[in-house]
């Protein structure tokens with residue numbers, strides 16, 4: 001028998017599942033029935049090497065996108081932060097749920113804040129951006145590569161493998177773990193990754209049926225901010241090897257955008273801040289990216 005349920009593809013981590021359930025709930029609110037299909041990706045299976053070594057962001061999306069492309073799925077739910085700027089032919093981001101808090105949180109076991117951590121304390125993070133921002137503020141700390149999903153990282157922290165870790169507050173909130181955050185870091189000091197806090201919904205381009213069902217669940221301001229941020233990332237040709245932060249804030253018909261690139265050791269950085277109309281979001285992001293690339297000059301991202 002033919003079923004009209006929409007099939008939602010997701011990774012199987014607790015955070016991915018929580019996010020898929022949020023999309024499911026948004027669709028259920030309009031009477032749209034769904035099935036959640038859990039898929040494993042290369043990024044989930046390879047957990048013993050830094051992501052930069054295995055080769056990029058598509059790692060967490062390939063298997064899901066293949067299933068979307070050949071019709072086994074109708075939509076896929078992702079953390080916007082984990083989505084490459086270029087998607088496979090025939091697929092696109094239909095939009096985003098309303099964005100959660102974009103900030104990073106420091107987590108320590110004993111309640112010490114970033115300022116309280118002693119010299120030499122070990123901070124685990126897999127993110128080049130967090131590592132570079134951390135080194136810029138506290139060059140006396142030791143930053144170590146630290147992978148695994150949110151629960152795995154918290155378990156390593158409790159086991160004493162590291163003294164502290166940095167996680168997206170959005171993820172902690174969605175997992176009901178907000179209270180583990182020791183310190184919520186200000187965006188001025190710790191600007192977020194492009195897309196942080198936003199849940200992206202990927203669909204087949206031209207699938208009008210799915211687009212119609214999704215439309216009421218999507219948030220316009222989030223889409224504007226993300227258009228600027230993702231254009232910024234694309235202009236910088238941002239790979240996993242580049243510490244980049246980009247943050248768009250929409251207020252009425254105005255968009256404020258801040259972009260930052262750093263060397264991995266945090267010693268050098270270039271930053272830009274602009275305000276434009278929301279209509280120019282993608283252009284604003286692209287110009288900011290071009291500007292920083294030009295200012296940084298060739299070689300900025302190449303390890304010396």
Ligand SMILES: NCc1[nH]cc(CCC(=O)O)c1CC(=O)O
Nearest residue numbers: 079081167168170171196197198
């Ligand atoms: N790369 C993993 C990832 N992708 C999205 C989030 C958090 C949720 C979000 O940013 O929406 C996380 C975990 C983290 O950074 O702590």
